[in-house]
Amino acid sequence: MIFSDNISGVKPSAIREIFKVLGDPTIISLAGGNxxxxTFPADKMSVIATELLTNNPSAALQYGVTEGYSPLREQLAERMEKKFGIKREGNTVLVVTGGQQGIxxxxxxxxxxxxxxxCEEPSFIGALNCFRTYGTKLRGIPMEEDGINISELEKALKEEKRAKLIYLIPTFQNPMGVTMSAEKRKKVYDLAVKYGVTVLEDNPYGELRFSGEDILPIKALDDxxxxxxxxxFSKVLSPGIRIGFVSAPEEIAKKLVVAKQVTDVHTNIFWQMLISAFLEKYDIDEHISSIKALYKTKCDCITSALDKYIPSNRFWRSSPEGGIFIYCRFFGEDAGELSKKLIEKKVAVVPGTAFQTDENAKTEYVRLxxxxxxxxxxxRGIKIIGEYLNGKH
Amino acid sequence: MIFSDNISGVKPSAIREIFKVLGDPTIISLAGGNxxxxTFPADKMSVIATELLTNNPSAALQYGVTEGYSPLREQLAERMEKKFGIKREGNTVLVVTGGQQGIxxxxxxxxxxxxxxxCEEPSFIGALNCFRTYGTKLRGIPMEEDGINISELEKALKEEKRAKLIYLIPTFQNPMGVTMSAEKRKKVYDLAVKYGVTVLEDNPYGELRFSGEDILPIKALDDxxxxxxxxxFSKVLSPGIRIGFVSAPEEIAKKLVVAKQVTDVHTNIFWQMLISAFLEKYDIDEHISSIKALYKTKCDCITSALDKYIPSNRFWRSSPEGGIFIYCRFFGEDAGELSKKLIEKKVAVVPGTAFQTDENAKTEYVRLxxxxxxxxxxxRGIKIIGEYLNGKH
Structure with missing residues (x-):
């Protein structure tokens, strides 16, 4: 069988190999992104599901339009404007089958x-693999604790004559957990305009800030x-329902609709209507507050465990103010080797190699x-990591 | 804005222009494919939805695996073997986000x-537009009442050195409503093997036979x-939930999983679990029987109305034994013109141009x-068409 050029170059991801062992219930997984x-508001969803299937089954189960359920698109446009300063004028909101489909x-x-x-280096493996399936060249820009290195970004924009996209997760970045400063966002935006390259801003974790001050997305600058x-909605309501959304300049949105039409026709209309009713009926910000409180506690757990079990001269860690990931550098360790050893000790982590544009380059970084x-x-998991690292020396 | 070569060539489809007027409730639509x-079993779905969200919300709302929900994949493999003779050995069943995603x-x-x-000429516009977004060349093979013209197919296979796919809807074809004979299925299969070209067999209507004898899919021959x-499940349970499935040779299935992973990660897990429970709890064949009875009645309505209101020397129509479409040829009419005139008279139909590899070629065919x-x-709709046609002469 001869496959297309674009798909032939893409390997099943390293991260999936790790996930295979996660069926073992004795393994402590710090590897996922779930x-x-x-935090799933199942009771409230159940009430609405019954209402929808009782009172409005014809609409909730019939074909919908590719752009998405109109009332939900309206609610999303309103919410993005109010919460994130994303202008409605000139932009179109589309509902997509998870953020991944937007990418x-x-x-x-x-x-x-x-x-x-x-793209940022390191970056989200699902996006990198997506870009690979279109036969694109990936150019990674080193990350700093306040986001992408701006002079390296400009250098890349100068050098890459065929640059089409700058892919960024500015807030609580995957895998690093760090956030791009407002100053850098402005600089990135100005460079994108200067060089005529589209920014693809991925913001799945942006609502999950549990400390520090909110920073508006790059999209808020987009005149x-x-x-x-x-x-x-994956990180604030449920990932299994596959509901994401896009705000795009009108001309781009039109083409996205053409592409979506032939990809999956439209996004699950039942869940679009359910979320629309949820936003109408309940206070999603109150719901998100409870998620943030939980993740703050859990982030505190992992940072204090890291600081307790691993000597400070042996590692560096990021300091997330939100989101679900923390990035660690274990000095002198090979992340690939380390993650294999840790699986033997029943702890799963993801080696930083998975998030690199070059998956073969060695790294000391690990995502938790x-x-x-x-x-x-x-x-327990961090203690095992600490014992392993200490035992080696 | 400069778009990719593949998407630049694809226009918003003609069919969508027609659909825009369908918001008008005074229009009788014979144009859709809903x-x-x-026929949506909303009450039964509601019972299961409540159960799932009450007893198993963590699984029903969490990320799932790309291949699909295992129990559902198992049920599908079993059902396809029992009902359609599709062998389990050597094939992998995957759940996808509607049949369109499989394509x-x-x-x-x-x-x-x-x-x-x-592909068949005419064929499903959603598939043709999908192929167009990959920059492929479309080669249409004339259709006959018992399916594709086999000698034209072989001629095309000889001539097209870069043929990669043969796309077919053998049963109750869209738009024609006709079914490929068992003999032709065997010949198509043998030609595909001989020329080393993959068959993409699309079977969204195959369960909806209301007269005549079932014919096994081409896939049943696939040693x-x-x-x-x-x-x-779009035509037997609900299209809005976007649940389709694929049975593919293992090597192909592995690549489909890689591609799906970066497209939408996985298909809505809630609905996968709901359908799995539905298949477990209820008799889907009984449910499908009631759909078939309804569509038989409706097909009888449309055929007798056509035969009543339109003189037999003025038109030809297909004779569907199942599915949801009938194809008509109105002698001497330009289908594009005709469909515009009929919109003025408040009846919507789809001109055959929409289903052609060359959308600019004139045709006398119309899909109902x-x-x-x-x-x-x-x-009422067919009477208006008849009056219009008779009034012209």
């Missing part, structure tokens, strides 16, 4: 094989129509997730 | 720009692993749908 299931469709409509996607913004495991398991 | 909403992912993993997709089979309108509206 929200804590206790996929944007790449599909903008990138030819051989075009360059500039010129160069930013495609992807949001998602604190949203899914209990505080007890976080403490 | 199932009758009275999209298969094209993505197999076709490079410039490759040829051989050699050259057929990708796409099925869907009988699943969605009531029998009363079918009769």
């Amino acid at each position: 929200p804590d299931p206790s 996929d469709l944007t790449t599909k409509i903008l990138c030819n094989p051989g075009d360059t996607v500039i 010129k129509g160069v930013v495609v913004y992807c949001g998602s 997730n604190y949203s899914m495991p209990t505080c007890e398991n976080i403490e | 199932p009758d909403p009275s 999209d992912l298969t094209t993505k993993i197999l076709c490079n720009p410039g490759d040829t997709v051989i 050699k692993g050259v057929v990708v089979y796409c099925g869907s 749908n009988y699943s969605m309108p009531t029998c009363e509206n079918i009769e």
Whole structure:
């Protein structure tokens, strides 16, 4: 069987190999990216599900339009404007099948094989693999604790004659957990305009700030129509329902609709209507507050366990103010080796290699997730990591 | 804004222009492809939805695996074997986000720009537009009342050196409503094997036979692993939930999973679990029987109205034994003109141009749908068409 050029280059991701062992219930997983299931508002959803299927089954189960359920699109536009300063004028809101589809469709409509996607280094593996399936070249820009290195970004924009996209997760970045400063956001935006390259701003964790001050997304600056913004309900309501959304300049949105039409026709209409009713009936900000409180506690658990069990001269960690990930550098360790050893000790982590544009380059970094495991398991897991590192020396 | 080469060539479809006027409630629509909403088993779904969200919310709302919910995959494999003779050995069943995603992912993993997709002429616009977004060349093969013209198919396979896919809807074809004979299915299969081209068999209507004898899908012949089979719950349970499935040779299925992972991660897990429970708890064949009875009645309505209101020397129509579409040729009419005139008279139909590889070629054919309108509206709509045609002469 001869596969297409674009798909032939993409390997099943390293991260999936790790996930295979997670069926073992004795393993403490700090490897995933799942929200804590206790945050799913299942009771409220159940009430609405019954209402929908009783009072409005014809609409909730019939074909919908590709753009998304109109009342939900309206609610999303309003919420994004109020909460994130994203202007309605000049932008179109579309509902997509999870944030991942927003990334996929944007790449599909903008990138030819051989075009360059500039991204943070490290970055979200699902996005990197998506870009790879379009035959694009990835150009990684080193990350700092306040976001992407701006002079390296400008250098890349100068050098990459076929740059089409700058992919960024400015807030509580995956895998690092760090947040790009407001100053850098402005600089990134100005560079995108200057070089005529579209910004793909991915913001799945942006509502989950548990300390520090909110920073508006890059999209809030977008007078010129160069930013495609992807949001998602995965981390605030449920990931299993696959409901994300996009705010894109009108011209881009039109093409996204054409691409979505032939990809999956439209997004699950039942869940679009359910979320619309949820936003109408309940206070989602109150719901999100409770998630933030939980993740603050869990983040405190993981940072204090790291600081307790691992000598400070042996590692560096990021200091997340929100989101679900923390990034650690274990000095002198090979992350790939380390993660294999830790699996033997029943702790799963993701080596930083998974998030690199070059998955073969060695790294000392490891991504840890604190949203899914209990505080007890976080403490046990980090203790095992500490014992392993200390035992080696 | 410069868009990718693949998407630049794709126009918003003609069919969508027609659909825009359908908001007008005074228009009788014979243009859609929607199932009758009275066939949605909403009460039963509501019972299961409550159970799932009460007893198993963590699983029903959490991330799932890309391949699909295991119990559902098992049920589908069993059902496809029992009902359609599709062998389990050598094939992998995947759950996808509607049948459309099966088409999209298969094209993505197999076709490079410039490759040829051989298809029935006319064929499903959603598939044709999907193929267009991969920069493929479309080669249409004339249709006959018992399916594709086999000698034209072989001629195309000889001529098209870069043929990668043969796309077929063998049963109750969209738009024609006709069914490929068992003999032709065998010949198509043998040709696909001989020329080393993959068959993409799309079967969204295959369960909806209301007269005549069932014919096994081409996939049932697939010893050699050259057929990708796409099925869907859209026409038997609900289209709005976007649940389809694929049975593909293992090697192909592995690549489909890689492609799906970066497209939408996985299909809505809540609805996968709900359908799994539905299949467990209720008799889906009994449910499908009631749909078939309804569509038989509606098909009888449309055929007798056509035969009553339009002189037999003025038109030809297909004779569907199942599915939701009937195809008509109005001698001497330009279908594009006709459909515009009929909109003025408050009847919507789809001109055959929409289903052609060359949308600019004139045609006398028109697609009519009988699943969605009531029998009363079918009769009224066809009467208007008849009056218009008779009034012209």
